[in-house]
Amino acid sequence: MISPWLVAVAASCGPAADEAEAHGDQAPESEPSQTEGQHAEPDPAPSPAPSQVQLDRIEVRLGALAADNERLRQDNERLRQDNERLRAEGERIDQRVESLEHQQRASQQRLDGMLPLTGRLGGYLDVGAFWAAGNGSGVRPDTGHVVFPQYDGVLPDSWVLMGDPLSTQVNARGDPADTGDSLAVVFDPIDSGGKSSFIANALNLDVTTGVGDHLFIEGLVDLIPRSRDVSNQDGVFLGDYVDVKLAYLDYLVPTKRFELDLYAGKIDPVFGYEYRVQESPDRISVTPSLACRYTCGRPLGVKARAKFLASRALVLATSVTNGSSFREGFGFSNETDTNHFKTVAGRLSYRFDVGAGLELGASGQIGAQDLQPDDGVYQWQYGFDLHLDVRGVDLAAELVIGRADGATAPGEVECGSAPCLDFKTAYGLLGYRALNWLMPYVRVDWRDALHRHGAGFVYVSELVRVTPGVRFELGTHVAIKAEYTVNRELGPIPQFDNDVLSTSVVAQF
Amino acid sequence: MPPTAGSRHPPSTRVLRSTLATMALLGVVLVPDTLVAVAPGSVSGHVTIKRGRRDKKDRSNVLILVRGVPDSRPEPLAEPTVVDQTDKTFNPRLTVVPVGSTVDFPNNDRVFHNVFSVSRPATFDLGLYKSGTSKSVTFEQPGVVDVYCNIHPEMAAKVVVVDTEHYVVTGPDGAFTLDGIPPGTYTLVAWQAHGERYEGWVEVGAGKTTTLDIELREERWPHDRHTRKDGTPYGRYK
Amino acid sequence: MSKRVALLGGVVLAAACSDEELVDGIFTQQQWVQIQELSPLPEPPLDPTNRYQRDPLAAALGHRLFFEAAYAGPLQVGDDGRNGGLGMPGDTGKIACASCHEGPWLIDLRTNPNNVSLGANIIPRNAASMVNVAYYSPWIENDGLLDSLWSEAMVDVEFDLGFNSSRLRLAHVIYERHREGYEAAFGSLDPALDPTHAEAARFPADARPGSPEWDAMTPEDQDHVTEIFVNFGKALHAYLDRLVSRDAPFDRYVAGETDAMSPAAKRGLQLFVGKAACVECHATPHFSDDDFHNTGLAATGPFISTEEQGRYDRIDFLLAHEFNSSSRWSDDRSTGRLDGVVKDEALIGTWRTKGLRHVAETAPYMHSGQFATLEEVVEFYDQGGHDEGFHGTKDEIIQPLNLTTDEKADLVEFLASLTGRELPPELLREPSD
Known part of the structure; x- marks a missing residue:
């Protein structure tokens, strides 16, 4: 529960800080992955100066990618949370089962004694x-x-x-x-x-x-x-x-x-x-x-x-x-x-x-x-x-x-x-x-x-x-x-x- | 938060073990973040025990615990605690241990004993063992465990397994102090082996000591008759 | 460990200090003293009321008279083919003492049913053995009818169920058939007893006190006849005095012959003097205390009277009897046997203790002959007598004995060891000369 906070703090120091600001109040969770992505894939070699149209298209494309990325991130996070919740649930169920097994054993013993x-x-x-x-x-x-x-x-x-x-x-x-x-x-x-x-x-x-x-x-x-x-x-x-x-x-x-x-x-x-x-x-x-x-x-x-x-x-x-x-x-x-x-x-x-x-x-x-x-x-x-x-x-x-x-x-x-x-x-x-x-x-x-x-x-x-x-x-x-x-x-x-x-x-x- | 509310509950007819079991299930409590790292407070007070119309002088063996403290995950005791068997008596008759702790049951009589329990939190049968030998049980589930000897009906002890580190057992004067409790409002439970139990809200302030005096009524005629491990009565007068 | 051994050892040593020395590994010294009081069998007691008791001439006459039947009166009950009767009703001269006392142990081997004896009629008593009968002193018969053997021997002569005879019949027969033997022992007989004698009328053929013929006799003649009658009794006593059987296995055992008795018989002896306490009454070498006890016997059996009250019924008879020890026919009237004899109600239902020598040979048992075997007798005493059906109050000493089956068998075994040597045959048969 605390770890997302820590991750967020780490992300704010990365090279993509400006972009993060540019995206305003976007969920901070999206930042680290983007940063990681930039690190993971080396920048392509610069080609002859692109035209404004090209740049705009790239901008749009990037925006779309970022949105996609963001959606995937959110999905990912949701799955992660689900996973975590299910795991906790499983643990609780295990415990419950164990406790019930105990109870059942004891009950059986008592029952044997009575009937x-x-x-x-x-x-x-x-x-x-x-x-x-x-x-x-x-x-x-x-x-x-x-x-x-x-x-x-x-x-x-x-x-x-x-x-x-x-x-x-x-x-x-x-x-x-x-x-x-x-x-x-x-x-x-x-x-x-x-x-x-x-x-x-x-x-x-x-x-x-x-x-x-x-x-x-x-x-x-x-x-x-x-x-x-x-x-x-x-x-x-x-x-x-x-x-x-x-x-x-x-x-x-x-x-x-x-x-x-x-x-x-x-x-x-x-x-x-x-x-x-x-x-x-x-x-x-x-x-x-x-x-x-x-x-x-x-x-x-x-x-x-x-x-x-x-x-x-x-x-x-x-x-x-x-x-x-x-x-x-x-x-x-x-x-x-x-x-x-x-x-x-x-x-x-x-x-x-x-x-x-x-x-x-x-x-x-x-x-x-x-x-x-x-x-x-x-x-x-x-x-x-x-x-x-x-x-x-x-x-x-x-x-x-x-x-x-x-x-x-x-x-x-x-x-x-x-x-x-x-x-x-x-x-x-x-x-x-x-x-x-x-x-x-x-x-x-x-x-x-x-x-x-x-x-x-x-x-x-x-x-x-x-x-x-x-x-x-x-x-x-x-x-x-x-x-x-x-x-x-x-x-x-x-x-x-x-x-x-x-x-x-x-x-x- | 546990669904119980109000400053004072009427004596519960339910045995404590089921309460503690419930407690275990609902033990994960959400607490505002702002309380983290604030100076802890403490609760102290006195227990008095009424027996009939009189005050009981011996106010020992009352278990006081605070329920609902966030992140209360007690460590098992490092060394096993001991419930001795001497002169066909368990000593002490009440033992309180955190979950995961081990209790030794050494036989210091020169007769055989057979320690067992059919209580839900811990069902075990240590079998017959003789003088100078010992057997152990690790208690994994919180609750009250009635421990008996399958041979000697007069031998009875209780082991209370708690899943909090915020507990204390009173001495003869009935005084108690629980330190290191993060500020907040919790349920305080006072429990005795035979008799009614106290359960009420307690507010713990940062760096402050909340005082609380508790009056308990001890059961005058404790009903302690039990059967052997197989559910049959002990039989002829021994 | 060694300490414990030492402890136990010490205890064992401490315990091994008893002065109990057992005779034959069975009897304590005191018990042995008691046992020695039961053996050997001495001479029969001297009875001063009969000065002829040890007279061989009297004994020789008594021997003959024991087998004499000629004086017997008419039979009332004849032979019906089953009862062992001695002849046809009305027959005379058919009954001798030996008729009901025969065989090696001189008991009734003839009458059927055998619990009683058939003389002139049925005598509702079991006939006693005449072997060792001379040891009873002074009370003779189960009910103590008389206080000397010689007088008892006379009683049956004039008893209608017995010989149904009279002293005159007897006197005539003695004169006729035993004159020599009689005169040798007792002196001369009146020749007028000879029926051919001129004065024969002085002695009617058949008369006894109470009959007109007897009353017609002179007192002198009456006395003479009665004296013959008395001497008949004393002669028979002299004979019976010789019928002694000794040297039973029990006697030999007491004398030191340890294997004379079987282990069972020894156990029986221990019971006899111990737990069963038979010896309380069956004391002395002839195993009778010569006293009267109420054993709580409900008398039953063919011809047995349930009305009889034993000793109590006989006291008047005894005290008034013509021939008791205080009578003029007694040779010693100072024995004091009848002193203090009164008709006390405590005597109701009491009977004299029977001697037990050769008891195994003299079935059936009790005055009524109602027990066919010794096992039944032992059982009777083991039960502590009957609960009811008897007269008077049961002697307190008659108690349930709680004997085991084995113990009862042991007692019977012991009783069998009381059978002594049989009498010489010449004593048991009629003299031939």
Whole structure:
């Protein structure tokens, strides 16, 4: 746009300046070309002096030429301008096209995500090897009523069990190496008898589907390969089985003031922290804590979780479910309910802005006792949890205290109509991500519980465990974990062999 | 001239990125020749942010830019700017760069992250990468780019790509100064990540400083929920 | 890396400090102590109410009398071609003890249906094995009908469904056919028992308390006949006292022969004393605590009464019984067996714990004979008894056991290891001389 000016200035110094003046207010653009033309073509040699007529004719001719020249110049300039305009236009169109292409790509991606459904099949394979000392079980009968004579004459000595039936858990599922003499924990999914063994803990399938932006459906299933005694004619000896762990839909309510999720189905509980990291790839350690049996169960029902404040740091979750957050494998809980008083649970937590977050939570839960037909027999628990994630340090700690009232009919042995359970349990798990692929950890957990069912059984548990371990991560898909659990009985309970060495290789897909 | 007029616009419901995109298209402005080579002026002022009924103390991270300055063709930053990932947090959460600049996203956590964006001005997926490694994105289009991690839903950052050199981001005191603006009447925009935006005329006199105080209202309940890169929700509580 | 190994190593060392020493790699010391209480099988307990218990002459007589049928009264139910009846209705002299206690384990191999026994009529109980029966003390029979074996042996004689006979019939037969053996053991018999005797009328052919003929007798003659009757019982007790089977694989295992039992049977033993807690009632070397329990059995089966309330129904009978341990026929009335025995409602539906030696050979099971196999019995206990249909309150110790299929099989395997050596054949057949 500026260049024509410069060209014009240059032209005014040329030899044809007079002629330019002679042509008056002719467009200055015409000058330079004329000058150039004179330079380009040498002047013809002067002939004998031309006559005035000749001169006039030449003058006219020159005038015509100049006019032609001028017209051509103007055409040329117009074309040049057109050209320039078109080029700019082209550039703009290119830009626009590129931008549209971007938009289209993004839109396509979104569209793919929305229509009609977007589904995903994920999951993991968890295999390992373990060894549990003794007979693989975490309990021993009080043979001869030696330790707890108060139960002599009340129930058989072999039904007075000392220790913790789940203290010899060997995998993320929380399966004990053996249930041994246990009565309440009757499902013996490993039955190792204290022998070392390889194990395919689970082939996990995680089917998730988003329907639009606001609806999410998930099914989480463990396929569990377990030995089947083919020589047994009945052929019902455990065998491979399927554990549907989660089957729910999550409606992400489009709210502005707070973030709200509504869940229905077989859902994650709301109690404490550990349930969130109980799947093998999410769990730092190989095995669950002693508290997990009370907090990791996945009940059937409905749940709402809301995150408040601008920072979304305040989280309130509540649920109404069939039964408690006790784990089914524990034998205390069941999916379908046997009473009308549904279990109501809630958790309130606040996340402080420390590192990736310091989360403090308090949970409570109350309902009719699981597996009891009577709505008047209560079961409740409350707990506190802490989770800190800062600079590679992962610290989780929980305390859970609870009780199932049980029931005793007149003249019956205590807790004869419904089992009674009193428990206090806590754990702390400290992991340090020393390297991208290396995370040593140690967990200390403790449980003090009395679980009684009339003349049927008594479990007296008081124990502390120390579990050092290490987790290796090979890339994003494979983790190798190994840990050793030192299992120590407390109080009057004698020590027995029930330490556990457990490893796990988890491969996600 | 941009077709917008009037000293004060009501808060726009349109997201800024589309405005900036429009701006980019209409960026070529005809300005009288006489203004060339005249001493530039400047704009300075304060931003205050209302949150509910209260004044917010922290007035940082408000982007102030002057739109429509002729021949404003910002140079890309010479060195890449850095958006760090530590403790599952992007830091800073707001980054403003001129068009053509490169932003590095180093992972300083000992877990994997997967930085991505599905925003129109820049759609990218850097994939999983581990501690101590970094990946970069060059932003060629002006607009607001929402950057997330595909693994950790709580990680969110914004990169605003501007096609002018006349911009500044406020500090905690909310003060701002934009120098070197040729005299003229332009549109001044004050933009915040969550909340209303200011847009109004500003007259810049040769060698003079125009002062302007802006009051913004921050959104009390920022709606920041997003999906993963494939459009699906993040799923179970993480 | 080395640090980690050291850490784990230290932990392993710390853990390897248990004092748990297992017997045969299976049983804890305390469990083994319990197991040793189940073996070996000693001599049957001495019953001071029968001073002839270990008398060989009495035992020899008892042996003969076990096979004696001559005193049996008329059959009420005859052979219908299917029921294994002993003759035509009205036939007498057809029933011996051995009629319902035969074969190596002295059980009823004849009656059809086999859950009950057909004597003069159908006795609605499963006949017990007479092998090791002398270990029950003091309560005999599933319902604890009597408190000594000798008195129990007498009961069926005058029981209309059993022998449908009388003590006079019996006295005559003993005089006629076993006089020598009897007199050698117990002293002389009144010669007037000989029907050809001049005073034969003093002893009617067929009389028992309650009949006019009995009332017509002098008290002295009544006592003489009753004494013969009592001595019949004591002689049979002396014989039964010798029917002892020992040295089951289980006994040999406890004695140290580790491969006497199969691994499954050992697992079954562990369940027996452990999780299944069978040993709570099936204690002592003859595997019975000689006590009464309500197992929550809803009695069913052909001819089985659903009205029976076990021990509770028998208390009055026992306390008033002519031959109980406090009677004048008891050789020791100071045993105190009946002290504190009252008709307590807690006894409704209770039955005496059955001994388990050679149990695998004595199907069917329960007092009703309603379970054909041990698997069914184990299943019954695994379920924690029946839910309803029984009398009284189920013992609280009867709880669902949650045994696996394998565990149940192991228990049955263990029970099979309780079968001792068979009795010498001469004890099982009628003496030839």
